[in-house]
Amino acid sequence: MISRESAISRVEAELERAYLEELAAYGQSVPAQVTQVLEHGLGWIVSWDAQEYVRTRAPRHSLLANGPYLVDKQDGSLHQIPVVDAVTGAWENDYLTRVKGQVPPGPVDSLHDEVRSTANTQGRAHALRLLRRRIPALSIRAATTYADALAAGQSPPADLFALAVEALPRPKEPVALGVRTITEASTSMTAPAPLSKQNSTARRRRQTPPPCSTKHLGTYRELEPNRPDAPSIHDSIATEPRPDEAKLIAYLRAGTRLAVCGTAFYDELRGDRTLIGENSLRTDGTWFWNSALAYYVNTYHLALDDRFITHAADSGWTPRHIGTAEILALCDQLCDADPWPW
Numbered sequence: 001m002i003s004r005e006s007a008i009s010r011v012e013a014e015l016e017r018a019y020l021e022e023l024a025a026y027g028q029s030v031p032a033q034v035t036q037v038l039e040h041g042l043g044w045i046v047s048w049d050a051q052e053y054v055r056t057r058a059p060r061h062s063l064l065a066n067g068p069y070l071v072d073k074q075d076g077s078l079h080q081i082p083v084v085d086a087v088t089g090a091w092e093n094d095y096l097t098r099v100k101g102q103v104p105p106g107p108v109d110s111l112h113d114e115v116r117s118t119a120n121t122q123g124r125a126h127a128l129r130l131l132r133r134r135i136p137a138l139s140i141r142a143a144t145t146y147a148d149a150l151a152a153g154q155s156p157p158a159d160l161f162a163l164a165v166e167a168l169p170r171p172k173e174p175v176a177l178g179v180r181t182i183t184e185a186s187t188s189m190t191a192p193a194p195l196s197k198q199n200s201t202a203r204r205r206r207q208t209p210p211p212c213s214t215k216h217l218g219t220y221r222e223l224e225p226n227r228p229d230a231p232s233i234h235d236s237i238a239t240e241p242r243p244d245e246a247k248l249i250a251y252l253r254a255g256t257r258l259a260v261c262g263t264a265f266y267d268e269l270r271g272d273r274t275l276i277g278e279n280s281l282r283t284d285g286t287w288f289w290n291s292a293l294a295y296y297v298n299t300y301h302l303a304l305d306d307r308f309i310t311h312a313a314d315s316g317w318t319p320r321h322i323g324t325a326e327i328l329a330l331c332d333q334l335c336d337a338d339p340w341p342w
Helices: 003-026 051-056 084-088 090-099 107-121 122-134 142-151 158-167 195-207 245-254 293-300 306-314 324-335
Strands: 032-041 043-050 069-072 078-080 181-183 213-217 256-266 275-283 287-290
Touching: 003 032, 003 043, 003 069, 003 078, 003 181, 003 324, 032 051, 043 051, 084 090, 107 122, 107 142, 107 158, 107 306, 122 142, 142 158, 213 306, 245 293, 245 306, 256 324
Parallel strands: 213 287
Antiparallel strands: 032 043, 043 069, 069 078, 078 181, 256 275, 275 287
């Protein structure tokens, strides 16, 4: 179990690492510090801001888009929550399903618990009435079969379970931008290297940047006006979800931003051009893609390159963290690309 003090230490180490990396890359950086720690069922939520803002409380010194960190209580892994997800609460379901691989309980699970409890405390007849009240499509015989299965610790028959799911659908979850994993479980957080050593190391990295790929995912003319000869999205959409689609969508949303444009994206397949969101370029260090791609996969089940899907699955459906030096190298490479992919 990770203590509050340990969680703070892990976040402080990450803030120091990010500060030194940015200082080495740009020659300047903004020192930050922990401002608040809240306990949550999934871990410690650690907020942070610029030291100058903490000292002066002047709004001009406050950082933007500095989403809080999450330190998992059980394994100590470190994650960052997007600001919007922190406000909407969408990060919780994303973290449980994509990062932890758990399926959060839904309305049917809650009903099962309630039926078992009612049967134990008030008797079988009350449990049957509860079932039929919540799932009107169940006959008396079907409700009896359903309740008996729950009492025996078994799953109800598939056809009856389907009626329950239809009567008690899961509420629509808010769209999540995606929690970003910084350190995996059981990763020890070592203290950052001294500034002089860190700077020299970073300079060597910049002189010999890591190799970076420019595999372009999702080249469609609707997304790239400068590619009129590219395939159309219309030719790659489907009516049914594809395997692992939810994980794929979360992966696309969790990619590191390479660049953000001042314009927005709109749904080019609808007559009213529904607003999608920001126009940005994202990457996992191996592939890069348009930020609108996640929307089209989610809404129209857009097919993607099988090589990318295999790559995402092999990565555990979590894009790796891209540091500042590698972002700069990727941007340099993309700027030299012909045609410019954005």
